[in-house]
Amino acid sequence: METGDEELMGAVAAGDCGALRALYDRYRARIMSYAFYALGDRGRAEDILQETFIRVFRHAGRFRPGERFSTWAYAIAANLCRDEMRRLRRRRGINAPVPPGPAGERRAPAAESPRRLAAAGEAADRLAAEIAALPGEQREVLALRFIEGMRYAEIAAALRIPIGTVQSRLHAGVRALRARLTEFR
Amino acid sequence: MNCPIDSDTIIACCLGELDDLRAGEVRRHAGSCERCGRELRAFASLCGALDALPRVEPDGRLWGAILARVERTWPLLPWRPAVAAAAAAIAVALGYVFTREAPRPPAGVAVEEMGSRFAHRRIDGGDLSASLRTYLGDARAFIDEALACGGDRDRWRALKERAAERDMVYRALWLRERLIAGEGRRGGGEEDFALVDDLLRILRLVSDRPAEALAADREAIGREIEDMDLPRRLERGAGW
Ligand SMILES: [Zn+2]
Numbered sequence: 006m007e008t009g010d011e012e013l014m015g016a017v018a019a020g021d022c023g024a025l026r027a028l029y030d031r032y033r034a035r036i037m038s039y040a041f042y043a044l045g046d047r048g049r050a051e052d053i054l055q056e057t058f059i060r061v062f063r064h065a066g067r068f069r070p071g072e073r074f075s076t077w078a079y080a081i082a083a084n085l086c087r088d089e090m091r092r093l094r095r096r097r098g099i100n101a102p103v104p105p106g107p108a109g110e111r112r113a114p115a116a117e118s119p120r121r122l123a124a125a126g127e128a129a130d131r132l133a134a135e136i137a138a139l140p141g142e143q144r145e146v147l148a149l150r151f152i153e154g155m156r157y158a159e160i161a162a163a164l165r166i167p168i169g170t171v172q173s174r175l176h177a178g179v180r181a182l183r184a185r186l187t188e189f190r
Numbered sequence: 191m192n193c194p195i196d197s198d199t200i201i202a203c204c205l206g207e208l209d210d211l212r213a214g215e216v217r218r219h220a221g222s223c224e225r226c227g228r229e230l231r232a233f234a235s236l237c238g239a240l241d242a243l244p245r246v247e248p249d250g251r252l253w254g255a256i257l258a259r260v261e262r263t264w265p266l267l268p269w270r271p272a273v274a275a276a277a278a279a280i281a282v283a284l285g286y287v288f289t290r291e292a293p294r295p296p297a298g299v300a301v302e303e304m305g306s307r308f309a310h311r312r313i314d315g316g317d318l319s320a321s322l323r324t325y326l327g328d329a330r331a332f333i334d335e336a337l338a339c340g341g342d343r344d345r346w347r348a349l350k351e352r353a354a355e356r357d358m359v360y361r362a363l364w365l366r367e368r369l370i371a372g373e374g375r376r377g378g379g380e381e382d383f384a385l386v387d388d389l390l391r392i393l394r395l396v397s398d399r400p401a402e403a404l405a406a407d408r409e410a411i412g413r414e415i416e417d418m419d420l421p422r423r424l425e426r427g428a429g430w
Contacts, residue, residue, distance in 0.1 A: 022260060029253060038245040051248050058256050132239055150205075151240040157207075176201050182236060189236040 010074035018065035025062055028074070035075075035153055036082050042148035043086045045137025053089065057082045079153075079163035083145060090141040128188065135185045136178075143178035146171055193226055195219055200226065204233040326382055329362065329389045336392045353393055362389050 008027065016024035036057055040050035060081050068077055136144055149160045161168045183189045195216055202208050203216045220230040332353075339345040352358075365386050 022257060025260065026253065026257075029256065033252075034245045034247050037248045041246040042243070047246070050246065051252055054248050055252060055256050055259075059259055062260050128239065129243060132243065147240065151237075152243060152245065172207065175205060176198060179201055179205070179233065179236060179240075180197075182240075183232060186236070189232045189239075 011068075011070060011072075014065055014068045014074055015070075017062060018068065025058065028061065028078075029058055032075070032078060036078065038152045039079065039145075039148045040082060040086055042133065042136055042152055043083075043141070043145045044089060045133075045144070049089060053082055053085045056085050060085075073159075076159060076162045079149070080165065083164050086145060087141070131186060132182070135182055138185075139178055139181055143174050143181065146174045147178045150175055193219070193223060195226060197229055200229045201233055203230065204237045326365070326385060329365065329385055332358065333385070333389055333392060358389075358393050362386055362393055 008024075010028065010031070013024040013028050017028065033054060037050055037054045040053035041047060044050055044053070057078060061078060064081075068074070136147060139147070145164060146160055149155045149163065150157075155163070157168050157171045160171045164171070199208075199216060200220070203213050208216065216226075216230070220226040332349075336349060339349060
């Protein structure tokens with residue numbers, strides 16, 4: 006039988022790199038995808054994934070038995086993504102002020118990012134590009150709901166926001182995507 | 191036209207937020223109302239497309255990068271052959287049941303080998319502050335003492351007691367985190383890291399601190415370092 010996440014975390018807390026590797030293999034694509042769709046950039050998503058696992062290792066002692074590893078790890082990744090979004094906003098704020106209004110958060114996704122999804126076809130490319138152009142708070146709930154298939158309560162726990170906020174951000178995100186993509190008119 | 195459902199309800203239906211009864215009502219209405227039917231089809235196909243978005247895999251080399259950083263943070267894991275050998279000798283001297291998978295060459299040779307490894311080493315703090323240099327000096331003195339113990343059980347036990355008394359494990363972990371925090375700009379060089387790693391490996395053997403307590407130490411130190419925001423302070427060129 007496969008060792009449970011929580012059991013592996015016990016070993017990680019005692020310094021076991023093999024256990025950390027097992028958790029990494031189990032969650033790398035999930036956290037990577039979450040960060041990719043939340044940030045719209047592959048390189049940044051890899052940085053987030055790396056930093057998430059460094060923190061998992063360093064703070065393993067804070068992990069309490071009975072807690073779900075996935076929620077705990079996503080909370081770390083989500084915090085890192087938000088820091089990154091703030092950093093990018095600040096940098097943009099200095100170099101190139103963005104016009105206010107609903108398009109204020111829009112930014113062109115990094116050149117290499119949605120193109121890398123070529124295998125998934127052009128429609129998925131366009132969708133990924135439009136997700137990348139949404140406000141960060143909508144991107145993160147969309148990623149957790151659709152890429153990770155999380156329930157609202159899990160998303161609320163990972164992002165530390167009320168369930169009602171999860172719902173309203175999802176609705177706003179889905180509505181905005183439909184408005185931007187002609188194939189869903 | 192006045193519809194009994196709004197677009198938010200249609201979105202809720204597509205996202206699976208409604209119970210079966212309510213979802214059935216929405217679908218029935220959409221079947222007979224052109225506007226709501228179009229809305230439902232559009233949102234349903236968008237949600238389907240979102241569900242079908244592919245997962246993204248990281249570069250295969252990323253784990254290597256993570257492991258390298260983890261090993262810097264927590265050096266008590268892989269043993270370099272020379273230190274592993276010395277550790278085996280220490281374990282024999284202390285009568286420990288030694289369960290590490292590390293190779294175990296003859297004890298005397300190993301300790302000698304380790305001694306020669308350290309013989310030429312100088313503490314060179316470079317840009318490190320005086321306090322860090324002092325700590326590194328302490329670390330070196332402790333290692334030298336450990337190497338001088340050879341197979342003498344009594345000396346080992348005395349060293350072990352002193353390590354506990356001075357909370358050496360915590361100090362060593364703290365020192366290491368400081369080096370990491372200052373890495374790059376003003377922090378310690380490879381030699382400093384190697385020194386602290388060797389100290390930690392020896393301490394691991396002479397310390398009775400259980401794994402959970404070590405994990406708690408590591409956590410507390412990590413938090414302390416984070417709270418001090420050291421990497422960022424160093425980025426800005428501030429001192430320790
Ligand atoms: Zn209608």
